[in-house]
Amino acid sequence: MRIIILICRQFGFLILLSVLIPCIHAEPQKKNSGKYVGSEKCGECHHHYYHGWKTTLHSRQEQEVIIEGPDKNVLGDFSSKDPDLTFTLDDVDLLVGSRLKQRYAKKIGNDYYMLPAQWNVKTKEWVAYNPKNDWWTKGDIYPKEWNRRPTSKLCEGCHTTGFNIETKIPSERNISCESCHGPGSLHVEKKGEGHIINPVKLSSERGNMVCFQCHMSGRPPEGEFEKYAWPVGYKPGDDFNKYWVYARPTGENIYELWADGFAHKNRVQGNTFIQSKMYSNRLRCFTCHDPHGSRYSSFTVKSGKNNSLCLSCHGENSPHAVFKINLSEHTHHKADSSGSRCIECHMPKTGKNAVRWDARDHSFTFISPLSTIRFGTPNGCNNCHTHTDKTPEWAFNEVIKWKFD
Numbered sequence: 001m002r003i004i005i006l007i008c009r010q011f012g013f014l015i016l017l018s019v020l021i022p023c024i025h026a027e028p029q030k031k032n033s034g035k036y037v038g039s040e041k042c043g044e045c046h047h048h049y050y051h052g053w054k055t056t057l058h059s060r061q062e063q064e065v066i067i068e069g070p071d072k073n074v075l076g077d078f079s080s081k082d083p084d085l086t087f088t089l090d091d092v093d094l095l096v097g098s099r100l101k102q103r104y105a106k107k108i109g110n111d112y113y114m115l116p117a118q119w120n121v122k123t124k125e126w127v128a129y130n131p132k133n134d135w136w137t138k139g140d141i142y143p144k145e146w147n148r149r150p151t152s153k154l155c156e157g158c159h160t161t162g163f164n165i166e167t168k169i170p171s172e173r174n175i176s177c178e179s180c181h182g183p184g185s186l187h188v189e190k191k192g193e194g195h196i197i198n199p200v201k202l203s204s205e206r207g208n209m210v211c212f213q214c215h216m217s218g219r220p221p222e223g224e225f226e227k228y229a230w231p232v233g234y235k236p237g238d239d240f241n242k243y244w245v246y247a248r249p250t251g252e253n254i255y256e257l258w259a260d261g262f263a264h265k266n267r268v269q270g271n272t273f274i275q276s277k278m279y280s281n282r283l284r285c286f287t288c289h290d291p292h293g294s295r296y297s298s299f300t301v302k303s304g305k306n307n308s309l310c311l312s313c314h315g316e317n318s319p320h321a322v323f324k325i326n327l328s329e330h331t332h333h334k335a336d337s338s339g340s341r342c343i344e345c346h347m348p349k350t351g352k353n354a355v356r357w358d359a360r361d362h363s364f365t366f367i368s369p370l371s372t373i374r375f376g377t378p379n380g381c382n383n384c385h386t387h388t389d390k391t392p393e394w395a396f397n398e399v400i401k402w403k404f405d
């Protein structure tokens with residue numbers, strides 16, 4: 001009898017497990033079908049989120065040209081005699097970007113094409129824009145003439161929302177609410193009941209994918225959409241891996257990443273974050289960034305510049321504390337020194353966005369001066385200690401002293 005009960009218990013347990021396991025693995029939210037309605041519609045009920053989002057650069061993607069007045073958005077100096085500037089403002093139908101660089105598009109037929117010069121915001125200069133190192137510039141996938149590189153294939157999926165590859169018209173020329181929440185017509189019809197993706201309710205893996213769709217360099221798998229430079233068909237909630245093969249460290253310096261995996265380019269936040277223990281500990285991009293705006297640069301939830309963001313989890317007496325009494329214990333710089341800022345050592349500027357090096361790494365690993373010696377990867381120490389006698393070898397020795405003193 002006992003044995004029978006035991007067996008039943010055992011089986012009952014197995015049956016329970018077989019029911020539970022798929023539940024645990026199933027995504028709590030299903031992909032939502034429906035149509036795109038546009039951010040303004042969402043704003044009718046979610047004012048706070050709408051106005052917050054408006055303060056982010058996601059809401060200022062592809063813009064019509066405004067030359068004068070308070071809304072002026074052309075940053076480039078079109079009166080310049082720079083030889084790289086080979087077109088005039090009259091050629092420009094659309095502009096992209098404002099933070100570090102601005103590019104200019106001309107409409108030909110029903111597609112847009114990027115004109116061959118870009119304006120770098122910080123250095124206030126024109127530089128030629130003629131991509132040579134992206135995968136799609138290899139072979140004759142897209143010839144080098146600017147007017148043979150349509151943005152519908154090369155850019156739009158990441159710079160607009162709901163881009164229709166047949167009509168070449170997006171629902172919106174922005175990274176809008178629906179880029180991250182999926183098309184919202186059913187949600188709106190039902191007056192806000194369900195039918196919308198909330199990324200925080202997805203598994204952390206799928207939640208991060210919502211940002212990876214644009215912030216993780218790579219290329220599509222072989223097949224129907226292999227000549228697009230963006231993940232055609234992906235919607236929030238989907239398994240991004242079905243749409244994208246992301247660039248991984250190879251042990252050699254490649255276009256996207258340094259040999260040891262750190263950011264060599266902009267928009268590799270996903271490629272690098274995925275290497276961090278924080279990723280495997282289920283942090284998400286939006287643990288640190290609030291896509292509906294914040295008062296800090298890059299809409300971080302707390303300031304990344306004065307350490308308050310990092311110290312909210314790594315401060316004294318927290319589970320992941322990096323010091324017991326004083327920050328200097330960890331940083332070996334005075335607590336109020338710029339040399340005590342987490343992000344300068346743990347996410348130094350190692351990648352090229354407009355100029356080299358102006359894009360921050362997102363693997364959060366301390367980048368050792370040894371990486372510089374081996375591969376040329378910039379390291380935090382020498383980004384500040386730039387005197388010629390302060391070589392990577394010098395910095396490496398200092399770090400060794402800290403570790404073994």
Ligand code: HEC
Pocket residue numbers: 039042043046049050051053058175176177178179180181198199200286287291292
């Ligand atoms: C870049 C991606 C992104 C964009 C753009 C975006 N959101 Fe979100 N939204 C998120 C993420 C991620 C969350 C979950 C945040 C969290 O709770 O940590 C979220 C949460 C929300 C929530 C639920 C909040 C709660 O606490 O229940 C609402 C409502 C919302 N967003 C509305 C909007 C609206 C309206 C817009 C456009 C005006 C918008 N979002 C634009 C990513 C985005």
Ligand code: HEC
Pocket residue numbers: 037038039041042043044045046177178181183184185187188191192193196197198201
């Ligand atoms: C007619 C009003 C209305 C419109 C329009 C509307 N919403 Fe909502 N939304 C709501 C209501 C009501 C809720 C539920 C709030 C609650 O009870 O938490 C909600 C909830 C949400 C949530 C949280 C869902 C969750 O599971 O946590 C998100 C995200 C969201 N809306 C995004 C959007 C987006 C994106 C749009 C535009 C496509 C939009 N909403 C348009 C009324 C609206």
Ligand code: HEC
Pocket residue numbers: 056057058060061096097098099100157158159160175179180210211212213214215285286289291297298299
């Ligand atoms: C559909 C594509 C797309 C999605 C989805 C997307 N982004 Fe972005 N993101 C962009 C583009 C394009 C820019 C460049 C904006 C600019 O500089 O004009 C950008 C810029 C940013 C910036 C820098 C803006 C600044 O003000 O410094 C942050 C931070 C950011 N994204 C975080 C996120 C996070 C977090 C998510 C996911 C919740 C996300 N993004 C989802 C395309 C996207």
Ligand code: HEC
Pocket residue numbers: 057096097098099100101102103114151154155156157158159213214215216217229230231266267268353359
């Ligand atoms: C796979 C997605 C993706 C594709 C494809 C893509 N971008 Fe971007 N782009 C981004 C993201 C994400 C950012 C911002 C993040 C960063 O810079 O690190 C960005 C940033 C930019 C910026 C800088 C914005 C600023 O304010 O400094 C410009 C300009 C730009 N992209 C133009 C283009 C053009 C032109 C194309 C096509 C030739 C293109 N992008 C293709 C995702 C993409």
Ligand code: HEC
Pocket residue numbers: 275276277278281283287288304309310311312313314320342343346347363364365366
């Ligand atoms: C929401 C909490 C949270 C925030 C905010 C946070 N961390 Fe972490 N961090 C963690 C957790 C959890 C771990 C994993 C600890 C472990 O596994 O030992 C971790 C691990 C790390 C590690 C060691 C793992 C590795 O991959 O090298 C570094 C370095 C780190 N964090 C730096 C930072 C920096 C820099 C910031 C600010 C930009 C920051 N963290 C913000 C929670 C956080």
Ligand code: HEC
Pocket residue numbers: 307310311314322327330331332333339340341342343344345346366380399
């Ligand atoms: C002056 C440079 C510097 C600054 C500033 C700095 N760190 Fe570090 N951090 C290091 C070094 C060096 C290590 C040791 C790396 C190793 O052992 O490979 C380290 C290790 C860590 C680790 C443990 C990594 C692991 O592998 O377990 C965490 C977590 C961390 N730092 C978080 C922070 C936080 C949070 C801040 C800001 C309060 C910060 N650090 C500021 C240089 C710095």
Ligand code: HEC
Pocket residue numbers: 211212215269270273278283284285286287288289296297298300303304305309343358359360362
């Ligand atoms: C542990 C916190 C943390 C996480 C997780 C995180 N970021 Fe960041 N991110 C930061 C901080 C801090 C900055 C610098 C903010 C500043 O300059 O004020 C930053 C900057 C950025 C920028 C501006 C890029 C640049 O080169 O200046 C972008 C874009 C961005 N993050 C996107 C993302 C995306 C996408 C993810 C997920 C793949 C992500 N972040 C995950 C903390 C984080």
Ligand code: HEC
Pocket residue numbers: 332333334337338339340341344345380381382383384385395396398399
């Ligand atoms: C964000 C800038 C910054 C970063 C990153 C930084 N430092 Fe410093 N460092 C300073 C400043 C400023 C001082 C001047 C004294 C002070 O404020 O503590 C200094 C002082 C020093 C000193 C003592 C004075 C000297 O020049 O001999 C040493 C040694 C040192 N840093 C080593 C390092 C090492 C090693 C790293 C990388 C792990 C590093 N620093 C990262 C800014 C930085």
